[in-house]
Amino acid sequence: MRNRDKAKEKEYNKRYYQEHREQAHCYYEANREQSRKQSHHYRETHPEQVREYQKHYQREHREQLLKQRCLWYQANREKIREYNKHYHQEHRIQARCYRKANRERERENLRRWRKANPEQHREHCRRRHAKLVSVIHNLTVKEWQHIKEIYDHRCAYCGEKKKKLTQDHVVPISKGGSHTISNVVPACQSCNSRKGTGEAPAFQRILILALEGN
Numbered sequence: 403m404r405n406r407d408k409a410k411e412k413e414y415n416k417r418y419y420q421e422h423r424e425q426a427h428c429y430y431e432a433n434r435e436q437s438r439k440q441s442h443h444y445r446e447t448h449p450e451q452v453r454e455y456q457k458h459y460q461r462e463h464r465e466q467l468l469k470q471r472c473l474w475y476q477a478n479r480e481k482i483r484e485y486n487k488h489y490h491q492e493h494r495i496q497a498r499c500y501r502k503a504n505r506e507r508e509r510e511n512l513r514r515w516r517k518a519n520p521e522q523h524r525e526h527c528r529r530r531h532a533k534l535v536s537v538i539h540n541l542t543v544k545e546w547q548h549i550k551e552i553y554d555h556r557c558a559y560c561g562e563k564k565k566k567l568t569q570d571h572v573v574p575i576s577k578g579g580s581h582t583i584s585n586v587v588p589a590c591q592s593c594n595s596r597k598g599t600g601e602a603p604a605f606q607r608i609l610i611l612a613l614e615g616n
């Protein structure tokens with residue numbers, strides 16, 4: 403019985419609010435300070451209801467909220483980046499503690515990601531390596547695929563068709579070669595290790611120039 407009364411009251415309040423929306427808004431504006439205090443007080447004393455309402459609102463306005471967030475992000479991209487950078491610096495120690503405490507879980511996550519994205523992971527390692535020796539490094543996964551296709555998935559040195567091809571730097575990174583599309587050829591494991599840090603033979607250059615023109 404009581405529940406039904408409550409539901410009725412709720413329904414009534416809702417309808418009343420919808421019909422008197424304008425007035426409510428005007429009242430709120432006219433009594434801004436007080437209204438704000440009241441609504442703050444309500445939120446403080448009714449956390450459950452507020453949460454419930456927010457959940458409901460988010461469910462009902464999902465599309466709209468997503469769009470808003472997207473727009474907001476685009477408009478504030480620079481600010482967000484700046485904030486994140488700042489935040490990261492400020493919380494470096496906490497982050498380290500957190501990582502330490504969650505090391506095992508993070509490791510597991512990383513393992514899972516590597517397994518699911520082997521090519522991206524390899525590319526990441528190569529870039530990191532290239533970065534370490536500070537050379538230009540902008541070869542993308544897509545470009546590497548493209549290079550392999552151009553070479554018909556064959557080793558650039560022995561011409562053998564291989565499933566697993568390594569990236570060979572024509573001018574070795576250690577000699578200032580870049581990790582870019584114009585300096586990378588596919589090589590089988592044995593040719594790559596045989597070449598070591600020596601430079602590629604001249605005919606490779608011609609193939610590479612052709613690739614650059616593509």
Ligand SMILES: [Zn+2]
Pocket residue numbers: 557558559560561562589590591592593594
């Ligand atoms: Zn080979």
